[in-house]
Amino acid sequence: MKPVLEARQLSKRYPGGPGPALDSVTFSVDRGEFVGIMGASGSGKTTLLNVLSTIDRPTSGKILISGTDLGTLNDSDGAGFRKDRLGFIFQEYFLLDSLTIRENISVPLALKKIPARKISAAVQRLAERFGIAGQLDKYPAELSGGQRQRASAARAIIKRPDILFADEPTGALDSASSTGLLNVLSEANRELQTTILMVTHDAYAASFADRILIFRDGHIVSELFRTGDRQDFYRDIASETARLDGLRTQPRQHV
């Protein structure tokens, strides 16, 4: 399968930083894949997500998304690229307080100048799939955290992005809401063929992915593939993270 995302020798250094935030990272993500990025605080997960999503620029290296080299995009092209190709889910939901849930989910399509009739139908369909159809005319402040995050996911998925970036999407949710959201994401991945790249530090959340990249000190130190069911994968992730914890004091190894 042709990769939707290719990262080649990505490095990122911040001025005055102790070392590279990303250090020669290379990997690819196939279309329709659900990839989890794990790692401790400061391991480079969020920096990776920022450079992959055009929010930040790498110091060196190359990123291709659906064949487009992100290094060639200026500010305006970057905005256009995010509008057409990328979707985001954040830990803090980041819904617009002044807009109803229906309007929040509609914004990406309005930005793409899709006709209003089509927007309404698409919002209704997706809201039903995500279990928030009854909340469409409410404001974010009137919803629970789980409902807000599902609305946020619907907003990211509605435009059928080439790739969906999720930054700790379950970080602010209770366990029931987390499971609800992860099921919704898995379903979108399976049924709508949405490619997902999810940053998380939670092994339970990561177990919903097909593949896990574990980061330490700015580079990938381990890669896990899901071969059996989710519970088995969860155990694999837990044991691998425990093993990596034990190696913290030892010199790192590139994968």
Next chain:
Amino acid sequence: MNTLTISLKNIRKNLSFYALYLFSAAFVITVFFAFLSFSMDDIIVEKISSDGRVESMCRTVSIFLMAFVIFYMTYSNRFFLRRRTEELGIYALLGYRRTSILALLCCENVFLCTGALLLGLFFGSCLHRGIVLAVTALLDLNVDPSGIPFFCPRAAAYTAGFLLVVILLLSASNASVLLRTSLIGLVRCRKKAEKKMKFHRLPAVAGLAMTGAGYLLALDILRGEDSIWITSGFYLTGMITLSLVVCGTVLFISAFLPFLLNRERKDEDRFYTPSRIILIPGFIYRIRSGARTLIMLSLLSAAALTVSSVMALSLYYPVAALSRITPSEIEFRVTEEDEISEARSLVMQYTSDPGETSFLETDIYTVSSGSPGEYLPAEYSLGTTDAASKSSGNLRDPGFKCISVSSHRALLKAQGREKAAEQVPALKDNECILIKYEPNRDGSSEAGRTYSLQVGSEEIAVTVKETSMENSVSFANSVGTLIVSDDLFREIDNSALPCRRILSVNGNGVRDNEQLYSALNHFLEGSPYLQGHSHRQRELLSVNSSTFLLIGFLVVLFFIASGSILYFNNLTAVSDNKNDYRILWKMGYSRKRIRRIIRRQVLVFFAIPFLFGLLDCIFASLVYKNALMQNLLGNSLLLYLPVLLAVLMTGVIYLIYWLITVHACCRAVFTDSGTGRT
């Protein structure tokens, strides 16, 4: 670390944050101090006020100024307190008592107000000096500006005392906020969720209807004699109109606008565009808490614009009307023959170039008419029963004042009105031109009417060929003027009818010659029939400009205050929603589009007070002009020139503030690395 050190460090560390507060406060104090210095300047005030009018106006204006300064400083202080609640919450979490936090705020206010006072005293002194020079030059006052001290210690002491009161008020306001807010409220109150807005049709429709009704009632003044303003009384109608417009404005902003935009929101085809989907809900979201500020600014804006326009109109109109009131540079009624030769010799004496001066003697005959009273024009009997004229002993006899067409043309030419002279038509013996005092209120014209003139034992019928506003003789000497043919005039001349002779003096040498006017006035023993164009103009400027200047202080201060309030209000809203712009950017909104959204968001909040101010000012000026002012110049649009200028100046000030606000808001959003600047 004690409170004093923390507050000093705070100011040093956040200098750019405090600079705005410091400079805007300094700006307000500059205007306040300049005004006080001016009103306490005995030399100037004595020169421009003979009857204590300026002194009493100064007292009134100073009350308004103080109210403005307190209002503005309280608003700015609340703005900064709100921006700092999170930081103050951290102090509270660290164990600082509320009294210590209050002392910290108080110290900061003292430092900032002292800085603003020092700046204000310096720039206020400069402004005062500028005003003194301008007033001296404008009114041609016999004052040596170097004799007036640059710095007025009495005004400085008064300003400092007043500022101390302001600081105490601000501290009381801060104390009330701090005591009412819980610890968690302090930490989290910077961005409170707005309550959900409810849309009620009734107040929305009432807002639109009341505003519309107020404006329609104002327009009714144009119906003339049949207008409600005339039939029901000016003050009653004025109060009803004012109440309708004020209540209408309140409901229009708080209910109609959100209602209208909510309907727009439901129209999906129009609503789902990249900008509207953000702008419309954003406005509705903000209007709930921002409506009060917007209403207040709209009403203040309307009041300031109306006051400045009406003032400009009051100053400009009499000066513009001088071309009709005193068309000749100097004109007087000759009662004795030797007055003419004496006047000539005075002109020779006081004029550098007497050869350029024209002297025209004009005979004006008073002719009665046998036509029925209701058929005659209003000018025929104008001033014959007027109470004011009666008390001053200037009651005139009814009748037409007849002048020959050639004298009329000669006068117009001497007054430099060549075009008007050329346009005077040739008259047959049975034709005349009626000079109107002001146009008929109902728009009718006497052209075509035939009047019978009692000339000796004969009744001569003359038909009005046209009516004209181009009088060549002042109204002091001729009202109800009929321009007749030279032949008819000769016939009248031979009929031993009452006649008055006037002498009109024109030319560059007599223009703006106050010494000549004084000499003539002395010679004619203060005759009410002596009219001087330049003298009257100077008199009008002297009487009105001090009033205009004082009102000007108020208007300028208002604009500073309202512009700064709009600036703070918008900057807070945009800064509080920084995250929203970050989300939009991540969703694919370009910086250009975000900037456009910010520009429009801010524009709405600037446009509402401006447009309301503009509409209220236009209708109020219309009522003022038609109901309270004479209509000597007809309905020329040129009369509204000062209104237009006042509106333009306001527009320019708002535009500058809008640009500054947009720039500051964009900077607040884009300096964050989360919105594209890396």
